[in-house]
Amino acid sequence: MSEAVSSRASGHIAARAVWNRVALAACYGAAAIVILPLGLILCHLIAKGLPGLSFAFFTRMPAPVGEAGGGMANAVVGTLILVGLGACFAVPVGVGAGVYLAEYGRGRFAALVRYTADLLSGVPSIVVGVTAYGLVVLPMGGFSAIAGGVALGILMLPTIIRSTEEVVRLVPQSYREAGLALGAPRWKVTQEVVIPAARAGIVTASMLAVARVAGETAPLLFTALGNRFWSTSLDKPIASLPVFIYDYARAPYDDWNRQAWTAALVLVLVVTLISALLRITLRRVAQR
């Protein structure tokens, strides 16, 4: 009888050992399956995008329909202008709000701001585009770079706020105490001790948010619209890299599709390289 019990028990243990193996193997498998498509996307980007990559691609204008070649100079400049416009208002406001949350953010108002910023980061970018359309395009009477910049700025805002808050919190409490002990008022301590101490972190965190937004397409479709020609005026429609990719990918010309892949490769390289560098810098700043 005791033999039967022990053999059943050992069977049970064997089953658990098998289940243990299966469960752990499933986790390995899941990780592999997650990484596979992401790796595939990168491989395809390089395979399809690299052949078209040349210096001229950055400096030439788009060629007329039916003519081979051409570049995306206007889209590169357009994206820089749009992202710059967005950063112009989102970075100062976002950093100010982040400093507020870190230095004075204990009350209910701060909690509300924090929660709202988190919610704002979850608002679909296309909805932000619709808002910018109502706010800027309708009153101005047409699509414009400004409208696109406003949409991108709104999208940057929550990330800038929350990451500034985190970076400013990392400044040691003793800095503030030392400043106050020397008789400096609190605003001066914040402005001239805390913010300079956190400056490297604030700059990288903000740039991370800015780089993120450079690839947004949806909010630009009906704000900045896109433009086949060279334009740097802020009150006219303007080209951008993501919209260039979207238009060229949908076009029925092989040559345009190839250019879309090349533009996508450029966009991914720029965005991920910048983010990787900034993240590593940020980590180093945080560890110091």
Next chain:
Amino acid sequence: MKILGSRLAVWRLSADDAYRSILAAMAGFVLLVVALIVYEAAQGSDLSIRAFGWGFLTGTEWDPVKEHFGALPYIYGTLVSSAIALFLAIPLGVGSAVFLAEIARPRVGAAISFVIELLAAIPSIVYGIWGFFVLAPWLRAGVEPWLIANLGFLPLFRGYPFGIGMLNAGIVLAIMVVPTIVSISREILLSTPRSLREAALALGATPAEAIGIALDAARPGILGAVILALGRALGETMAVTMVIGNTNRISASLLDPSATMASVIANEFSEATSPLYLSSLVEIALVLFAITIVVNGAARLLVRLTMGERRPAAAAA
């Protein structure tokens, strides 16, 4: 001297207040932005709300010529494509998070999750052209004919292998949201006490059973990560627009083309000619906004409740 001292005190007080007020105003700007989004969406959809009322949400007709608009096919498309995405992404994402947090060496886990987080920064238009030029031909030539031949008895897999459609959109969305699930779940798992696993192992549990105990403790946080991913999937626009086919109909088959709320806005907004047409598109944006606010609000609460003050870095992204 005394007078000077008190004056200084007064001046300091007001300077402090002024500085604080300026910063508070900047913080308050976020509230203003969200209020503006709500206001613009509500005001812009006024025409459409008056014309169709609640019937807008249940109507299936979308006819710019007759000016009759109903959003049900788009709501359906958004919900179903997100459901497919979660169906694929939850087991894979949580499995990978377990691998990265519990099985892989800490250095390997950190390195892989760094790469996964970087991939989350790839613009959605890039996923879109991959889904359109690479995934769609694969589905058309291989996967979908197989599904029709072997699982065609299910209404889910009937029809023709278009390559483009609900299934493609669901897969692309899964690829896009899986990094969110992986990185937050991993952080949540890492934040659960080690003693849980040690206690389980000491009582004779297998490693997998010990991890199961840790997963139990992490469950609310992982649920939060999943809902956050749902929020991303619901609002995702460009990738879906490129691969879903943009057809205004409700079909049980996942192989058929469809459309989502975000994709119809992206497709038709700049071409909407009549005020009522435009207003209907804005109302879709309003509905989408409301849904994502509810979903994200719930997710943030869950993540915050399990992690306390520690905020996952990926949540900001």
